[in-house]
Amino acid sequence: MIAPLRPGDRIAILSTARKISREEIEAAIQTLQQWGLEVVLGQTIGASYNQFAGDDALRLQDLQQALDDPETKAIVCARGGYGTTRIIDQVNFNQFETVPKWLVGFSDVTTLHSHVHNFGIETIHALMPVLFAKPGTEAAKETLRRALFGEELQYQVAPHKFNRSGQAEGRLVGGNLSMLHTLTGTRSDIDTNGKILFLEDLDEYLYHIDRMMVHLDRSGKLSGLAGLIVGHMSDMHDNAIPFGKDAYEIILEHTGKYNYPVCYGFPVGHEPDNHAMICGRKARLTVTEQGARLEYV
Incomplete structure (x- = not known):
């Protein structure tokens, strides 16, 4: 510590x-x-x-x-x-x-x-x-x-229609989706099994988001999660022929087959409301119909 x-x-x-x-x-x-x-x-x-x-x-x-x-x-x-x-x-x-x-x-x-x-x-x-x-x-x-300064941090997040209810405990890991994708297979790669993963990104094409989520899934990064937090997906782009889904819908598609709790709309990423996340610390994610809560345990 x-x-x-x-x-x-x-x-x-x-x-x-x-x-x-x-x-x-x-x-x-x-x-x-x-x-x-x-x-x-x-x-x-x-x-x-x-x-x-x-x-x-x-x-x-x-x-x-x-x-x-x-x-x-x-x-x-x-x-x-x-x-x-x-x-x-x-x-x-x-x-x-x-x-x-x-x-x-x-x-x-x-x-x-x-x-x-x-x-x-x-x-x-x-x-x-x-x-x-x-x-x-x-x-x-x-x-x-x-x-x-080591003061208490606990976050409450409003409900989102894509949320999946449940409670999870595990070490908090994650960050920028594009970087996590880039780090796969390198010395900086992380094992996500049993952990709460958070994702955010900026200025990406929607098909890039899909491609990266497919890669995370194929490389085993999604199947063993304890829980998932989806933050800001800011300034996304589309092609002349639309991809047909926004970033949240893409993530929903690739994680919908799993049973762990998922929180969408978390204030983390490339927006002014970018809450501090202590990576590596054990946390508890609770998702209900009333919203989601993240706390360290």
Whole structure:
């Protein structure tokens, strides 16, 4: 178990993926400082190599330094995009496994969540600094603060017509569907058996969603779940000849043959209401006609 943060702790902001300026994360810096944290910026903030926050060597060095620094108690990825898979196999996690610290982010950072899950270490899937200034993120920021400082987290979600009732307990895993699909068969792949899986995605064609769900099912990622949470499927695209189903209907089709509880419409993903999820922690998902509840046990 990673120790909760305390006022005065040092927290690092860096980017393992797309480039970003200090100006874009100024709101996050101020918020984290208001929480009583000492904020340090990695060399990748402001760095540029084509679309990346510096070349692979710089992004790897930045992450490695923060992982190995005993005074840094949490690492927050500034933004997603693309790039973490390019460096993940070169990261040395030996020091991190001995003295773990919080890793925070979502989207492309699903790579880190999945890779670190295989060490038995918890991480936080949550809002990233690039989005702190966006309207409507107040609740998401508060859930991140509560997760970092070890305060209670429990979520209630409104009913959805596709929900399947039941109760499940298992370790919480998941994140971006596209990244989970990409990680299949790699060192960062995760075993989903007996776990509560959550999914979200952005800017995908509907047939891509179908193709990825077929792949997850064929690779055994869906059959052994304890439960499933379906979050935001934002800004989906369709072809001139329509696919014929939206993202939720596609997921329903590929999970309908199983019996575990399923919650749709969960506030996680590429929307302002992106609640913090503690990956790797044992959780309980309860789905009834009145809605769904997620709590840690």
